[in-house]
């Protein structure tokens with residue numbers, strides 16, 4: 001895949017900048033993709049992953065950086081979309097020198113790109129990168145960072161779910177609804193607590209015995225089922241995928257009994273077209289990148305100097321954004337995923353245009 005070829009995608013404005021970075025001594029091979037800075041500096045994490053080829057690494061960074069532009073736009077942030085990949089096995093090649101070399105390349109972009117954690121990178125790595133660049137967020141609490149982003153991610157998912165409940169059943173509450181949570185990890189645990197507090201019945205599953213032990217001890221009223229296949233086929237009103245990507249696929253969607261899907265997992269739609277199958281079955285899918293934006297809202301807030309209450313308020317607005325997307329989807333007769341993309345593109349165009357007004 002060529003970098004310019006990626007811009008032929010209909011509806012895509014194309015990537016602004018793609019930077020290849022190499023430091024042979026430390027083994028660093030990184031690609032930074034900046035999709036758009038229409039709303040501000042591009043923000044998105046660094047994925048450290050042993051891709052099979054350079055083409056695969058490039059395809060991933062192009063795809064992920066575009067996704068971040070849409071996610072940040074809908075989260076109401078004054079930030080554009082970018083992402084970076086470091087090509088290699090983090091278990092084998094991650095070192096202080098490699099991370100600092102990477103930090104110097106991030107610094108060289110002079111604030112056009114802010115990095116953060118993603119698969120294969122952690123807050124401790126951000127602290128190392130920060131020794132070479134100012135343009136890094138998602139740092140440890142000891143270094144003024146915000147800490148665990150799953151608290152606000154769960155809060156945002158809950159807000160998106162409330163908006164979907166209002167759309168389908170007329171009231172913004174999960175009270176009396178049966179919600180199936182697949183994955184009781186960092187986000188799933190907090191989400192379960194919000195749901196129970198709101199008066200929902202929760203049925204859940206996880207592959208990790210420790211997660212099951214936690215729920216038995218903390219929330220004994222939660223019903224546990226054997227696996228995700230059992231969960232999706234059971235009598236639930238809402239399905240909340242909070243484990244891995246691809247949760248909405250050709251096996252799960254045909255048997256899903258829920259009327260609403262709202263969960264934290266990234267890339268829930270296993271393939272293009274599956275959103276249409278959901279719509280045809282009368283299932284309301286709230287786009288994952290809209291409802292799980294609480295995490296990016298948190299790391300974005302850290303750039304200003306973290307304030308939990310301010311960040312929480314922003315994550316609460318995921319309720320309003322989801323409502324608007326569902327209304328737009330109805331008005332335009334399109335699935336919510338399409339309406340969300342349109343809303344993001346509108347904000348990037350309308351707010352981005354203001355930069356043409358010259359200021360000293």
Ligand SMILES: NC(=O)c1ccc[n+]([C@@H]2O[C@H](COP(=O)([O-])OP(=O)(O)OC[C@H]3O[C@@H](n4cnc5c(N)ncnc54)[C@H](O)[C@@H]3O)[C@@H](O)[C@H]2O)c1
Pocket residue numbers: 149150151153182183184185186187188205206207208211227228242243244245264265266292293295296
């Ligand atoms: N943490 C965040 O701030 C954040 C932000 C945005 C999106 N997300 C996404 O949300 C999802 C959950 O994130 P997390 O931070 O809670 O991760 P996590 O690793 O803490 O939790 C995932 C849980 O899912 C369980 N799981 C894995 N495979 C499963 C299966 N087949 N069936 C049932 N359970 C299974 C794991 O045992 C684990 O308990 C991920 O897809 C992540 O990318 C997280």
